[in-house]
Amino acid sequence: MKFQLTDEIIEQVELLISGNNDKELKHVLDEFHYADIAEILDELDLEQSIYVIKLLDSETTSDILMELDEDIREKVLQNLSAKEIAEEIEELDTDDAADMIMELPEERQEEVISNIEDEEHKAEIEELLAYDEDTAGGLMAKELVKVYETWTVAGCMRRIRGQAKDVTRVHSIYVVDKQEKLIGRLSLKDLIVAKSDQKIADIAKDNVDFVNVNDDAEDVAKVMSKYDLEAIPVVDDEQTLLGRITIDDIVDVLKEEADKDYQLAAGITQDVEADDSILELTRARLPWLFLGLVGGIGAFIIMYYFEGSLPEEAIILFLFTPLIAAMAGNVGVQSSAIIVQGLANDDVKGSINNRLIKEMLLAALNGVILSVFLFLFVYAWEFDLKLALSISVSLVAVIIIAGLIGTFIPLFLDKRGVDPAIATGPFITTSNDIFGIVIYLMIAKLILGI
Template sequence: MTFEVTSEFVEKLSKLIELRKDSAIKKLFEDVHYADIAEVLDEVDFDEAIYIIKLLDSEKTSEILTELDEDTRLRILDNLSAKEIAEEISEMDTDDAADIIGELSAERQRNVINALEDIEHAADIKELLSYKDNTAGALMAKELVKVYETWTVAGCLRRIRGQAKEVSRVHSIYVVDKKERLVGRLSLKDLIVAKNDQKIADIYISSVDAVNVNEDDEEVAKIMSKYDLEAIPVVDDNNVLLGRITIDDIVDVLKEEADRDYQLAAGLTQDVDSDDSILDLTKARLPWLILALFGGFISVSILGGFGDAMSKFPELFFFTPLIAAMAGNVGVQSSAIIVQGLANDSLRGSLFKRLLKETILSLFNGLILSVLLMSAGMLILGFNFNVGLTVAISLISVIILASLIGTFVPIILDKKNIDPALATGPFITTSNDILGILIYFLIAKLILGF
């Protein structure tokens, strides 16, 4: 049965904390998953959250900390001593430990690492902290099962039992040479059926996918997705095995990237959420709003330049917002599809063929929409044929241009190593609004002759 955080559960928990019924609180959380407990901590008062964290054993609370919202976790860590944080960190895999320690100040990082009793664990965490953000090195964990090609099967099995105690999930067994260089992987089936005196060199599989420690984390995600990998080893420039990246870490990368792309497309310049301060939200939104304001000012200036046309053919005015809106909508549709293809690494073929396809598609859509619009304008609103023809041709032209811009811009940004999601929001909408209005009145001037 799925656990649900109800008001009754929270009230009961608060009452137990008030009465200091520690045994009852522990029993209450005995069979509750750590992710659900993290959800509970987000619902209770902060002082109660601290009380629960300090009450439960580190084996469980270490998992809870990794699931908490970052702001909540930082507040909790601020109320724990370096020794208490070290106790939590000692129960975590090195990648999770490095992520959490990395959120602390430099001084607190040193104090926590110095408080760790396991010297090897501390050294591994320091190594992970030394890698650049958003790289395979910063994402990997040091825990893995590693065997040497010179070992016998019997010796290998003994050593694997010892290593596996430190690894929560054994996805693969990696084979290295005497210089710690990755040479292959070991099938558990082949290991079990092999004779005890056989050498690992005789049974390992030399084909193994690996990523460089400096590889971008999004590229790692693409590789693991393409080959359906649950884990992938990480090596340095000399092919020395350093660690491994598991699928749960990749899911986090994909989620963060999707959040960033969504916010860029919505016109936010940085990572924010609804609970952030007014100042942070303003800084994230204001740049794009200024761009939209600037774009609107240009549109107004264009309209001002065609004042005579508006006085001679006032019916043109009624279609101005429609033309601008269609330009923005078509541009966002085209760019969204391209950005999705770039993100999934599924975009294939030449740029010319892509643009040609978009041109044909937009021409087809534009013809249908323009016929509907021209018919409605002439039959329902009573506009003359020339005005209807002006609006129809303008709509087709705007749709074609907007789709080409929506296709072309994300691809160019991607080639320049700029996040293509930047193109899907106010940038495309504003630019197409301006161009749509300009094209509309230029075509009107040619047809209506003002």
Template sequence: MEFKVSKELIQQLEEHIVNKNDKELEVLLNDLHHADIAEILDELDFDEATYIFRVLDSDKTAEILLELEDDLRENILSRLSPKEIAEELDELETNDAADIIGELSQEIKAEVISEMLDVEHAKDIVDLLRYDENSAGGLMGKELVKVNENWNVLTCVKEMRIQAENVSRVHSIYVVDDENRLKGRLSLKDLLTTSTKTQIGDIYIRKLNFVNVDTEDVEVARIMQKYDLEAIPVVDELGRLVGRITIDDIVDVIKDEADKDYQLAAGITQDVESNDSVLELTKARLPWLLIGMVIEIVASFVLKGNEEIFKLHSTLIIFVPLLSATAGNIGVQASAIVVQGLANGTLKEFSRAYFTKEITVSMISGSIISLLLLGYHSIMYQQYLVGFAISISMIVVILFAATLGTLVPLFLHKNKIDPAIATGPFITTTNDVFGIMLYFGVAKLILGV
């Protein structure tokens, strides 16, 4: 059953904090999962959260740190001494520890590293800090099990037992040569069913997916998703095994990328959360709103430039909101499907077949909408030529919106710009301007104005 924070639990914890009943706090919290405790701490104020954090053992609080909201984690870390932070990091895997220490100032970072008891662990963390956080090197952990191709099975098993003590989950057994270059992987079944005298070089599997330290995190996620991998090894420029990336690290990447794309599609220019300050939320939202305002002002000038035709045929102006909404929806639908295809790998670049399919779908949709619009206009206003002009204009505008929605994300992707930008305000506001221009342009041709 999923844990839920209750008001009664929060009140109980607050009472124990006020009365400094540390043992009671431990009894209440020790059996809870670290993610549940993090959820509880998010409900308390900073002082109360820090108090509980100090009461619990470091093997528990280290995992809690990873689950906390950024502002709460930052606040708690600011109240801990370098030695206390070092104790937390000693309990974490290298990639998680590197993420935490990367949030600290350079001065505090150096002090924390110097306070760490496990020197090898500290060296591994320092090594990870030199990689870009959005690369495979920034994602990977140093904890893994590797064996030498020149060992026999008996030696291999002995070494694996030693290495496995520092690895929480053994997804794969990697095989390297004397220079630590990745050669392949070892099947557990082969290891268990083969003679102890057999050389590892005779039984390991040479076909293996791997990534380079500089591979982008989203590309790592795509590869792991494509091949359904729980973990993937990481090599350096010389092909040496330097770490591994596990599925839990990739889940975070996928979630972060989805959040970013969703916010870009909504016209939010930077990563924000609902609990961010008013200023941060305003800074994230305002840029696209201002751009939209400028574009819509241009649209108003386009309308003003066509005053003559809608003075002669007033019903034309009535359908401008319908035109804008329909074109915007078509454009957003088209761009959303393209962005989805680019994200999951089903669409990599411009495809004539796909473009033709999208235009065909838009043509069918536009024809149905235009026929309904023609019928409605004919019944309501009995101006058949004007109704015909509006209907044809609607088809043209819909085809333009579909073309824009399909091609713009592909263009952005080709130029290394996140195509999610094209799925929100950009498409709708751009369609407003060009849609209105096309609408009145086609109407003028048909009506001979």
């Protein structure tokens, strides 16, 4: 059952392409799901991919194109004429069609749209192009099944036979009034179970969930996963039914969101993948590394001035700075990550003060346990009680402060409407490195009395 992309399959396809053996190639590829063909194309040369795309029917190739890696799709589309792209778009649902057009360079968009023959499809795509990508309007498709409240079950069945042909998955049937305002919904099951002379208005459920066309995509994802919805209708401010969003689009939103947060925590901006070019990866990684470098230089400058004021025997303090910095960084990342995740899942309620108090207790507990261990090590190493005490006491202080900073910054950013995910990773580790080293050296100086 399960498709496994093997070198043999790729070799076979390459051989058939180079031999121009179209009939056999078509025969081989017809066996595969479009998502599998996309995987094969991801491994082929650009020319070979274009060969396959031009060979197969646009009904299949439009789906293949949507499954390709974005950069490969871009290159393939560059090699197709506006008319050829328009043919692919005729086969796509309106939401995918609009997404594909959005990826084209602006000067080609108009040309491709003017080549779409189906006027209704064209108008619907143009409507969708007007919405912001990150809103419900940017996610929704125009394909849906709609019935009027005044119809009977039998009349409805007859009529939706026509509509349903254009809709891959029916999910819900939406009930509207004469003004096209959404007033309820039905499932196909309800329709099948109902008697044929019943009025739609009598069997429709009127507690229909919906979202506004301008709602944020992430909020739509939250609503759909909270209420376990597989499709949700989209309306405008007048409650007019405009389109619907299906769960597969939401799965993509959730995945992108999780990927983005994960990358930010690791110090990677922009949406990059392991297979992107070295230049793209550098652009995503270098700024954060640069932040780390500046932080490191800051730490150096601080230590430089402390060093000037310390006696020679205190040099051993400097040998512990990487430990202190690492602990400050680790605690900061832990506490910020748990807050960022809680905010993303809407789990974080209550006041900031309570959070900070809790984190302080947590950090104090962790800090004391770790410090006892560090105290024993330093004392065993140097037989110097004051030194062991000053290093381990500062570790507790550093851990508490690092935990508080890690908790406060994402909460603060979130209140200000900034994505708290940027607070995790290099941002927190760098600032905590510096705070940690300052606190450490100050406390050590105090205890050692130098």
